[in-house]
Amino acid sequence: MPKKKNKTEATPEKPRVVVDFELLRGLAAQNFRDLGGHPGANDRRVRAGMIFRSSHLAEVPPESPISQLELRTLVTLQSRAEVKHLGAPQPAGRRGIRWEHIPMGDEWFSDQGYTRVAPEPGREHLALVMHFRHDWRRFFKLLAERDVYPLLFHCSAGRDRTGVGAAMLLSMLGVERDRIVADFLESNLVFTKAPLAAEQLDPVFELIDENGGIEGFMREVIGLGPAELAIIREDLLED
DSSP, rough: OOOOTTTTTTOOOOOOOOOOHEEEHHTOOOOOEEEEEEETTGOOOOOTTSEEEEOOOOOOOOTTTTOOOSEEEEOOOOOOOHHHHOOGGGGGGSTTOOOEEEEEETTTTTTTTEEOOOTTTTTTHHHHHHTTHHHHHHHHHHTSTTTTOOEEEEOOOSSHHHHHHHHHHHTTTTHHHHHHHHHGGGGGOOOSSSSGGGGGGGHHHHHHHTTTTTHHHHIIIIOOOOHHHHHHHHHOOOO
């Protein structure tokens, strides 16, 4: 017979992911790059100078290329707890910049700096897609608005939520997967002690394939319509 639990017996805690805010604070305005230049669909390249990715922007050194960007839109994917601890993005205070805060991860992050439950090993980035589907819908619907570019999007480290967002976007623009993975792994230049692995995107690519490709994935998983996809491609791919 199974052993009955003693009322005073502690229930084992599920794994937690610790977030080091002090470490992240030192990564402001790093892991920055332009997503333009990649060959995309129908022999069209992703436009340079239109969409950028970065780590958090609570501080932006004057010598950073971010200081020189003439942005129209800034999208913050940090949770409210992260913004509270690290600070609001500096460019949000510039005149003429529209700041959109999509607090991705509010239910995971707390003032103590951890997620409540660690995602299944090897499927962390798929979890970022599936747990935040409504947030991703809001993000991509924003990209489908007119006159939002140049646009910069970021989270705290600029590698996980931002990396998944970049992978989905570049897939939508017809960029080959080896280039998408290379962009994903470029974050390892900053995070040398906790590098990403190419295999971490495999479950995301598998889900795209299970839905018949990026069109079906964006429709069925994210909730984006064909007209919105067409606008994003029109704005972000060269003629």
